[in-house]
Amino acid sequence: MSSDEVIRIASPADFHVHLRQGRLSALVTPHVRKGGFTLAYVMPNLKPPITSTEQALAYKGDLEALDPDVEYLMTLYLSPELTPDEIRKASRAGIVGVKSYPRGVTTNSDGGIESYEPYYPVFEAMQEVGMVLNLHGEIPSNPATNTCVLNAEPQFLPHLVSLHVRFPRLRIVLEHATTRAAVETVKSLGDTVGCTITAHHLSLTVDDWAGQSFHFCKPVAKYPDDREALQEVIREGHPRFFLGSDSAPHPPAAKATATPTDACAAGVYTSPILLPLTAHLLESFGALDKLEGFVSTFGRKFYGKEVTGTESQASVTLRKKKTTVDKVWALETEEVVSFWAGKELNWSLE
Numbered sequence: 001m002s003s004d005e006v007i008r009i010a011s012p013a014d015f016h017v018h019l020r021q022g023r024l025s026a027l028v029t030p031h032v033r034k035g036g037f038t039l040a041y042v043m044p045n046l047k048p049p050i051t052s053t054e055q056a057l058a059y060k061g062d063l064e065a066l067d068p069d070v071e072y073l074m075t076l077y078l079s080p081e082l083t084p085d086e087i088r089k090a091s092r093a094g095i096v097g098v099k100s101y102p103r104g105v106t107t108n109s110d111g112g113i114e115s116y117e118p119y120y121p122v123f124e125a126m127q128e129v130g131m132v133l134n135l136h137g138e139i140p141s142n143p144a145t146n147t148c149v150l151n152a153e154p155q156f157l158p159h160l161v162s163l164h165v166r167f168p169r170l171r172i173v174l175e176h177a178t179t180r181a182a183v184e185t186v187k188s189l190g191d192t193v194g195c196t197i198t199a200h201h202l203s204l205t206v207d208d209w210a211g212q213s214f215h216f217c218k219p220v221a222k223y224p225d226d227r228e229a230l231q232e233v234i235r236e237g238h239p240r241f242f243l244g245s246d247s248a249p250h251p252p253a254a255k256a257t258a259t260p261t262d263a264c265a266a267g268v269y270t271s272p273i274l275l276p277l278t279a280h281l282l283e284s285f286g287a288l289d290k291l292e293g294f295v296s297t298f299g300r301k302f303y304g305k306e307v308t309g310t311e312s313q314a315s316v317t318l319r320k321k322k323t324t325v326d327k328v329w330a331l332e333t334e335e336v337v338s339f340w341a342g343k344e345l346n347w348s349l350e
Ligand SMILES: O=C1C[C@@H](C(=O)O)NC(=O)N1
Pocket: 018, 045, 106, 107, 136, 216, 217, 218, 219, 246, 248, 249, 265, 266, 267, 268
C-alpha cells in the first residue's frame, strides 16, 4: 500500500547478511531490525567457518539471544567436511543453504573451494532435499589468466551455467551481482536460478572505491553501465532478482587500509539504514514502485518463505522524511563506520 508520502512493506527480508560473532555481533545483529528487516539470511564465513549442523544451530541460538524478533535462516560453508549425510541432517534441522567461497577472494575465504567437481555428491543431496546453493561468483585474481577484481565475476559465470545445467532442480543464487554480464546470464537461465543485488552496488562504481577503502567490498563495484544493468533489472521488476545487502562490518582501522590485494576487510556496512537507503536509491532511478517486490516478495517466493497472515502484520512503514545518516555505530569498544555516513536519505522508518 502506498501514497506519495508513505510506503508500507510486508516483512522485508535481507537474503544475504554478515552478523559476525562475539562483541561485533552484539553491535550489528540488532541493526537488522533497526534497518527495517524481519528476516536475515545469515552468512557462515566466521572464524572458524560454520561447517556443521551443530555449529549452525548454536550460532542461530546466539543470534536469537541478541534479537529474538528476527527470523534467521542459516547456511553452511562449503568445505571438504560437508558430506551428503550432513546435508540431509542440516535440512532436517531447518538449515536452508550452503555458501560457496572460491578460495582467497574475500573475507574468511581461506578455507574456500578450488573446484566444484568434488562437491557434486553434496549438490546432488542438496537438490534432493531442496537446499539452496549460494555462490560467491568470482575467480581468484591471477596474472596468468588476466584475472583481476574487475573481470573476476564475468570469468566466473561459466561455472554458474555449468552447475545449473548439471543440477537443473538445484536452487542456486548468484550472490551480490555487479555486472551486466551477470544480470544477462541469470536472466537466460531457468527459474531455479536467482540473484541477489546489494544496495551499495546500486550506488557505487569503480570511481567510488579506488582510493576510498570504506567503499571497498567484494565483488568490487564496476562500471557505470554495469550499475545501470542492476538498476534496469529492478525497474523491470524481474522476480528472480532480490535484495541481499551483503552488509559486512569491519573494525574501522582494518577498513582504513583495505585493498584488493588484501581482501581481509572487504565490506560495506548498510544494515542499520538498509530499508530507507534502498527506498532512496530505487526512487533515484525510478523504481520505487518495485520496492516491495525487491525487498520482500521476490526473495521470499524464491526461498518458499512467503509472508503469512501473522507476518503481514509485521509490516514496516516508510515515510518521506529526510534524515542524516550517523557516521559511526558503536557498542562499548566496538565501532563500525556506516555507508552513506553524514549524507541525507529521503525516507525514514516510522
Ligand atoms: O563476500 C564478501 C564477504 C564480506 C565479509 O566481510 O564477510 N564482505 C564483502 O564485501 N564481500
